[in-house]
Structure formats: structure tokens, C-alpha cells
Amino acid sequence: MNEPILSIKNAVKRYGSVNALDGVNLDVAEGEFLTLLGPSGSGKTTLLSAIAGFITLDEGRLALRSTDITGKPPEHRDFGMVFQGYALFPTMTVRENVGFPLKIRKRPAAEIKKRVGEALEMVQMSAFADRMPSQLSGGQQQRIALARAMSFDPQILLLDEPLSALDKKLRADLQWELKDLHQKLGVTFIYVTHDQDEALSMSDRIVILKDGAIQQEGGPNALYDQPRNRFVADFLGKSNFLEAAVLSASGTSCQCESEGAVFDLTTQEPCRQGETITLALRPERLRLGLPGEEFVPATVKQVSYLGERCQVMVTRKSGEEFLISRPTWKTDIIPTPGLEVSIGWDADAPVVLAPLNQE
Known part of the structure; x- marks a missing residue:
């Protein structure tokens, strides 16, 4: 400047x-x-x-x-x-x-x-x-x-x-x-x-x-x-949050686990093996699939139709809720309450947040 x-x-x-x-x-x-x-x-x-x-x-x-x-x-x-x-x-x-x-x-x-x-x-x-x-x-x-x-x-x-x-x-x-x-x-x-x-x-x-x-x-x-x-993350737009354990790390690439779900993660800064991190996931960055297609099993709790898109609230087996934003035009899955689904995301979709005591 x-x-x-x-x-x-x-x-x-x-x-x-x-x-x-x-x-x-x-x-x-x-x-x-x-x-x-x-x-x-x-x-x-x-x-x-x-x-x-x-x-x-x-x-x-x-x-x-x-x-x-x-x-x-x-x-x-x-x-x-x-x-x-x-x-x-x-x-x-x-x-x-x-x-x-x-x-x-x-x-x-x-x-x-x-x-x-x-x-x-x-x-x-x-x-x-x-x-x-x-x-x-x-x-x-x-x-x-x-x-x-x-x-x-x-x-x-x-x-x-x-x-x-x-x-x-x-x-x-x-x-x-x-x-x-x-x-x-x-x-x-x-x-x-x-x-x-x-x-x-x-x-x-x-x-x-x-x-x-x-x-x-x-x-x-x-x-x-x-x-x-x-x-x-929560004030500017909507975000989902989850705690994940870093199973292995190499530079800015690592493998994480959260409540039995294992997934790859690409970060801005290197992670350390064994640490627990907090991740933010924007609703539009989540994928919704049939059971077994993605790595996190869930159940559809509620669906809100908003015209060009819909918001889908799902519940993980732990009881934790995730919000997913999906286009309504030509979707493969029509979510309805009670439907068993799975959710997933790309390795670079989550953002690692600062620990709560460092905010």
C-alpha cells in the first residue's frame, strides 16, 4: 500500500x-x-x-x-x-x-x-x-x-x-x-x-x-x-467445523481422521503428525453421495429449497450436523429427510483454523 x-x-x-x-x-x-x-x-x-x-x-x-x-x-x-x-x-x-x-x-x-x-x-x-x-x-x-x-x-x-x-x-x-x-x-x-x-x-x-x-x-x-x-469462518458466510487428528504429514499434505473417517488434506502451512486440528468446511464445498460413495456416512435431517439451490442438513453418526449447499438443477440425488447418504470433499476444500486459545 x-x-x-x-x-x-x-x-x-x-x-x-x-x-x-x-x-x-x-x-x-x-x-x-x-x-x-x-x-x-x-x-x-x-x-x-x-x-x-x-x-x-x-x-x-x-x-x-x-x-x-x-x-x-x-x-x-x-x-x-x-x-x-x-x-x-x-x-x-x-x-x-x-x-x-x-x-x-x-x-x-x-x-x-x-x-x-x-x-x-x-x-x-x-x-x-x-x-x-x-x-x-x-x-x-x-x-x-x-x-x-x-x-x-x-x-x-x-x-x-x-x-x-x-x-x-x-x-x-x-x-x-x-x-x-x-x-x-x-x-x-x-x-x-x-x-x-x-x-x-x-x-x-x-x-x-x-x-x-x-x-x-x-x-x-x-x-x-x-x-x-x-x-x-462462522461470521462471514456459513461453515461446518470438525476436529481431526493428523495421522501422517509430509509438508503441506497430510492424512487425517475424524470419527473413523479418513481423508487427505492439503494445507497452507505444514501440519504435524499426532496433532489435533480444527477444520472449517464451506457448505458449497461438500459433496453429497449415496451410501459408500463418499467417506463420511450421514442421514438427511432437513432440506430447504431456495430456488437455484437447496440447503441440506445432514447428521453424522456422532450426532454432529453438517450443512450442504447444492444446486437444484439436474442433481443426481434428490435429498429427502431420512435418506441415508454420504458426504465428502476435496483435499483442498477444508481450511485449518487457529486454535481457540489463539484467536
């Missing part, structure tokens, strides 16, 4: 005995679409609020292009902000709402008019300039909030779960629009969400937080394909 536009060093924020941020270190690249992802209470909104200047860190510092901004108030950080609840002024027209950040910056009237026009055109809302927020749908109000945040050319745009109040279809449409807008403008986006699919589909890089600390960061593909620990 070149010199970051934003650098966060050892950020700590305490609320009583709880560390809402616990030593966060993060660099944000110029023009990047960075998503802060995590469950409620993970620290993602606290981190965004610290970046915006809405809260003061107990420890650590923030730098914008190498200039310390830790003590700067929000109005002097030159960041745009889009909230979940739109935060439009109800007594102002759309035009006045979008022009407000420019007005408080005392920009000339001609410049305000020009920039408001450009911002509304950018979000395809020029025809609604003289309406009041109450006359707009939720999706339209969020477009106006976005235009307002972009009207003064902010160095960074901060977005705090901006789509969570919208219905599923509109949310999906605006995801495409936001991504397209980011590519056209080249502005740095820092985006907060708890929605894993949203993070995977929109981001250049995802930062996953838990209990105020970064668990893992990287591109969507890297995080999904190589989760570091059980939390990441």
Missing part, C-alpha cells in the same frame, strides 16, 4: 470496564472501498465515530495524509457522513438539504447552485430538487443524504449502515449504485455494516471486528476462502 489517506494507530476507547476499541491499528488506502464488518457490539460503529470525530479516543491517534487529526472536531475533518436514518432536515427542500454543507462553509451562491445540481444529477434525483423529504420514499431520501455528503467533495465518505432501513430489493439496487458511484468518483469510502453479503459484494477490503479488536482483514475472496479463526 502507498501512503495511506487515513492511518489509525493503537485506537482504544473505553466505556467503564469495557474496551469498545481495543488497540485497533488500520491503514486506509486512497480511493479504497473499505468495509468495517462485525456483529452488534463489535466496535465497528465506535471506530467509525472516532474517525468522524464524534467520540474522543482514550488512547491512540488518527492521521489524515500524515497530519494528526486526533483532536480535530468533526466539522474540521472534511469527511462526508451518511447515516442509517438519512438525517435530512424536514423543513428544508431537497435542494436546500444538499446545499447545506456548502452554505455553512460559506461558499458563493453560484458555486452552491452548481454543486447542488451536480450532486443531484449524480444520484439521479434532479427532478426532485424542490420536494420536501416527507414527499420522498426511503430509497430516495437515502440518495439525497448521499448527494448532501458528496456535495462539498469530502476527502473520505463515512457510511454507517446506510441501507439497513430499506427493503431487500431496494437495498440490492442501491448496493450496485453505491459501488458504481465509488468507481466513478474515486473517493475513499469507509462503510459500516453487519450484513456479510453486503460486505462481500461491495468492498475492496473488509475488516472484521469482534469485541473491539480486528480479527482479520483482506479482500472478500481471501477472507471467505481462508478465514483465520472460527469466529471469522
Whole structure:
């Protein structure tokens, strides 16, 4: 990464005995679409609020292009902000709402008019300039909030779960629009969400937080394909987990055993003979066969039809449940509850996770 536009060093924020941020270190690249992802209470909104200047860190510092901004108030950080609840002024027209950040910056009237026009055109809302927020749908109000945040050319745009109040279809449409807008403008986006699919589909890089600390960061593909620990594997998408004993090992190839099932495994790092490892298996990486075709016997417990695919819950003889995702188009086996089956996977399908005490 070149010199970051934003650098966060050892950020700590305490609320009583709880560390809402616990030593966060993060660099944000110029023009990047960075998503802060995590469950409620993970620290993602606290981190965004610290970046915006809405809260003061107990420890650590923030730098914008190498200039310390830790003590700067929000109005002097030159960041745009889009909230979940739109935060439009109800007594102002759309035009006045979008022009407000420019007005408080005392920009000339001609410049305000020009920039408001450009911002509304950018979000395809020029025809609604003289309406009041109450006359707009939720999706339209969020477009106006976005235009307002972009009207003064902010160095960074901060977005705090901006789509969570919208219905599923509109949310999906605006995801495409936001991504397209980011590519056209080249502005740095820092985006907060708890929605894993949203993070995977929109981001250049995802930062996953838990209990105020970064668990893992990287591109969507890297995080999904190589989760570091059980939390990441289970939070970002679905995963099945199993404990396996390493029977033999040679470099990154080994043979493992789990509850009588023996299988080959290809790993990123060498394993050691005799150790017990935890594996994560994505549902779509599992094969479903008739009894004896694969190496793990199981019984179908439940089937959920989802259109282009179905999810099959199977139970191993130990009682452990595995979730399998299968296409519904031209499948060899039609799973039904009670059907005896077997499951298997390729040697490079599982991911070896960090031990629980090292997460």
C-alpha cells in the first residue's frame, strides 16, 4: 500500500470496564472501498465515530495524509457522513438539504447552485430538487443524504449502515449504485455494516471486528476462502467445523481422521503428525453421495429449497450436523429427510483454523 489517506494507530476507547476499541491499528488506502464488518457490539460503529470525530479516543491517534487529526472536531475533518436514518432536515427542500454543507462553509451562491445540481444529477434525483423529504420514499431520501455528503467533495465518505432501513430489493439496487458511484468518483469510502453479503459484494477490503479488536482483514475472496479463526469462518458466510487428528504429514499434505473417517488434506502451512486440528468446511464445498460413495456416512435431517439451490442438513453418526449447499438443477440425488447418504470433499476444500486459545 502507498501512503495511506487515513492511518489509525493503537485506537482504544473505553466505556467503564469495557474496551469498545481495543488497540485497533488500520491503514486506509486512497480511493479504497473499505468495509468495517462485525456483529452488534463489535466496535465497528465506535471506530467509525472516532474517525468522524464524534467520540474522543482514550488512547491512540488518527492521521489524515500524515497530519494528526486526533483532536480535530468533526466539522474540521472534511469527511462526508451518511447515516442509517438519512438525517435530512424536514423543513428544508431537497435542494436546500444538499446545499447545506456548502452554505455553512460559506461558499458563493453560484458555486452552491452548481454543486447542488451536480450532486443531484449524480444520484439521479434532479427532478426532485424542490420536494420536501416527507414527499420522498426511503430509497430516495437515502440518495439525497448521499448527494448532501458528496456535495462539498469530502476527502473520505463515512457510511454507517446506510441501507439497513430499506427493503431487500431496494437495498440490492442501491448496493450496485453505491459501488458504481465509488468507481466513478474515486473517493475513499469507509462503510459500516453487519450484513456479510453486503460486505462481500461491495468492498475492496473488509475488516472484521469482534469485541473491539480486528480479527482479520483482506479482500472478500481471501477472507471467505481462508478465514483465520472460527469466529471469522462462522461470521462471514456459513461453515461446518470438525476436529481431526493428523495421522501422517509430509509438508503441506497430510492424512487425517475424524470419527473413523479418513481423508487427505492439503494445507497452507505444514501440519504435524499426532496433532489435533480444527477444520472449517464451506457448505458449497461438500459433496453429497449415496451410501459408500463418499467417506463420511450421514442421514438427511432437513432440506430447504431456495430456488437455484437447496440447503441440506445432514447428521453424522456422532450426532454432529453438517450443512450442504447444492444446486437444484439436474442433481443426481434428490435429498429427502431420512435418506441415508454420504458426504465428502476435496483435499483442498477444508481450511485449518487457529486454535481457540489463539484467536
